[in-house]
Amino acid sequence: MHTLESKRAPSIMERVRLAPGSRFGLYVLVCLHIVICCISLAQIAHWQSYMLYDAARLHYAIIAVLAFxxxxxxxxxxxxxFGYLIGFSLFTMILGFIWLNNFSKFNYDHRLAGLSAAASALLFLLPALLINTPLKQRYALSPAALEHLLKFILVLALGTIVVASFYNFRLVSIRQIYDFRNELYFPAPIRYLTGIILTVLLPFACACYLAxxxxxxxxxxxxxxxLFYPITLxxxxxxxxxxxxxxxxxxxxFEPRIATVLSILLPMLLGVILVSAYLxxxxxxxxxxxxxxxMATPSSAMDIYNDFFSGHPRTWFCQISFLKPLMSCPYQEQLSVVMEEFYQLGKFNASLFATEGIASVGLYFAPLTALVCGLVIAIGNRVSAELPPRFVLMSGVLLPPAFLNVPFTTALLTHGAGILFLLWYIMPRTMFQPSRTGGFPDQAQAEHAVETLHPTPQGDHQT
Known part of the structure; x- marks a missing residue:
């Protein structure tokens, strides 16, 4: 299958977005984001007793944040x-932990924990941001097959909603959901389908229809x-x-990089303003x-995991469900349940830096697991490298919260990031060829593009 290689000159809007001024604007936004993140964490200390703030240690926190x-x-x-989308959220989380680490009341090696977190972030981001060469596409969906796939996703989602509603369906307010959350039960296939459909398949279908x-x-x-809310609460x-x-x-x-930064900065900035101005x-x-x-809880989870595993045995990845039966594990419950029983702060699921890093191998080897995870994210970069950045952003838009709050393997499998990699790989690139009106082609135009402009040579495959 030939891959579309556009040779047209950049449009005026593209020239503006690639101009040096755009990079300066991005620099200003990231700096503002860092400042607002620290202000927000200082405000949070008034509401959460385990997220401390001490003005006497402020200069240590500022120095650590500036260095990171x-x-x-x-x-x-x-x-x-894709690595940019995931990486900026994880960068924000590590930034929050480095701030909290200077005020933490827990008893562990704070200097080592800060250095390990910074090294983990760097080793994750290097492959996640820098490895993005396209992976050769050997198979591609035809536009007709893509149409059938999108309809299948919608039918699968509707069917899952109907079946899951027999197990739970409650129209309750947000404040009441915790009164019923512990009563929820779904069979394993429904649990997996719910996570994958909501996090990956429906955003992917939405992005395709927009394209x-x-x-x-x-x-x-x-x-x-x-419709998943009254089912999952x-x-x-x-x-x-x-x-x-x-x-x-x-x-x-805005261009996708600025949109990524603003998607985290603006909600956090609004919270800071609201709490400061009108309580x-x-x-x-x-x-x-x-x-x-x-924003803050994923950072705080690293603080808690550092404290717990400074005095308890590491997991050596036994928390992964398909590995637990094959090896001796000191914890029979999920780590989130272990944390709830020990700290009484609720169930603390945590990101790859806490779970695959701190909990599994400890602070010294945590940067190595972060590097491996960054290399896996780079696969997502490669399979999506020839797709429009805006399409990648919209189809992966709900994955950053998953990577912030659950282990890396869970985000890949249970939340469907691995499936999204496959979908990106088999996407027909010709559907993104600009039409004469400046938009994307409709189905008939895409069919025509495949059949006449880019015929499939012998030896290539389409499904």
């Missing part, structure tokens, strides 16, 4: 990729996302549709959901 912030230069000089300029069809996956399911729309609007105004039940709730739960 040099890593952010990687985001200025690399192009957008095909079928806006009404693109709304169908967004509506299906909302998950804030992620409730806010996923809003999040996709917000990132879509940002991507239409009531609604602003406190927003601050709790966005600034504390979405």
């Amino acid at each position: 912030s040099t890593v952010s230069l990687l985001f200025m000089f690399t192009r957008f990729s 095909l300029n079928r806006r009404w069809w693109a709304a169908v996956p967004l509506l299906l996302m909302l 998950s804030k992620f399911a409730l806010f996923s549709t809003v999040w996709v729309i917000v990132v879509l609007l940002l991507s239409r105004i 009531n039940d609604y602003t406190q709730y927003y601050f709790g959901v966005v600034n504390i739960r979405m």
